[in-house]
Amino acid sequence: MSLATIDIAVPTSRSVRPARETSLHAAPPLRTQPVSAPKAPAAAKIRAVPTGTEARGFVLYVGVDxxxxxxxxxxxxxxxxxxxxxxxxxxxxxxxxxxxxxxxxxxxxxxxxxxxxxxxxxxxxxxxxxxEPEEPSVRQGIVVDLSRKRVTLDEQVAPLTYKEFELLQYLVLREGRTIDRAELISSLWSVGDEDVPNERTIDVHVRRLRSKLGEYEEIVRTVRGVGYRFDRHADVSIRHTTTPSPDLF
Known part of the structure; x- marks a missing residue:
């Protein structure tokens, strides 16, 4: 529709009074504002279109089976x-x-x-x-590193004391043999030591050692009525030193 075809409507609530015949001047003509063509609706903008790109289509995901x-x-x-x-x-x-x-x-x-x-x-x-839920952690195993004097559990260093490591090392180096309590005491403690255990309190030291081994505590096996034995499993690794251990004599 063009401007030429638009009729200008005069409001009916206010009529234009005709000019009197006796008036010296004719009534001024009615001024009207030019009417512009209606604007086309603005196109909807597409969100998240980066500068320098253009939309080439769309994807409609429909969830129905x-x-x-x-x-x-x-x-x-x-x-x-x-x-x-x-x-x-x-x-x-x-x-x-x-x-x-x-x-x-x-x-x-x-x-x-x-x-x-x-x-x-x-x-x-x-x-x-x-x-997404995390996958359950996979056991990496236990590594008894005799060269560095440390034990790692699933790649985490176990907080063993010096005496606890000596106790474990003594059993590891004698794999396959059950060590009685008296031998552990005489081999790992000197007569002058203040905390020398007896055959009953040595169990406390073993219990503390096993508690720090966590899920791998079963590598130190109790032989009822005799003593303790190192029990190697498939997930146990031993890293030996290049020189003989000082506890072998």
Whole structure:
């Protein structure tokens, strides 16, 4: 519609009084403001389009399985066909491509979230990684390092005292043999030491050692009525020194 075809309506609530015949001057003509054509609605802006790029299409994620579609009296194929037809009517020159998202049977969560993950939607993948439960930690094993005088449990250094390490080392170097309490006392403590244990209190030292070995406490096995023995497992590693241990004599 052009400006030439727009009629100017005169308000009915206020009529223009005609000029009197006796007036010396004619009434001034009614001034009207020019009428402009109505503006076309502004196009909706697409969010998150970086500068220097242009939108070339869009993806519509639809969360609906065959059971829900069937309950509504349709199926996925019919829905896709209807959407493609609507797009062709709105934009005849547009191209369309449809993909069906497949997921394992029984996959939990909302249908649309499952679809977004199956079709590798970046935003859904990032959110999924944030809430994805951590895998249970894998046991790395225990390493008895005789050269450095330390024990690591799953790559963490165990807080053994010097005497506790000596006790473990004594058993490790005599693998396969049960060591009685008297031998442990005489070999690891001197007569002049203030804290020399007896055959009953040596059990306290062994118990403290085992508590610091955590899940690997079973490597120090109690032989009832006799003493203690180092029990090597598949997840136990021994790093020997290049020189003979001073406790071997």
């Amino acid at each position: 065959e059971a829900k579609a069937l309950a509504a009296g349709t199926d996925l194929g019919a829905i896709v066909t209807a959407l493609k037809k609507l797009t062709a009517e709105l934009v005849p020159d547009s191209d369309t491509y449809a993909a069906v998202a497949l997921a394992p049977q029984g996959a939990g969560g909302r249908d649309v979230d499952v679809v977004r993950l199956a079709l590798q939607d970046p935003a859904a993948l990032a959110k999924h990684r944030q809430v």
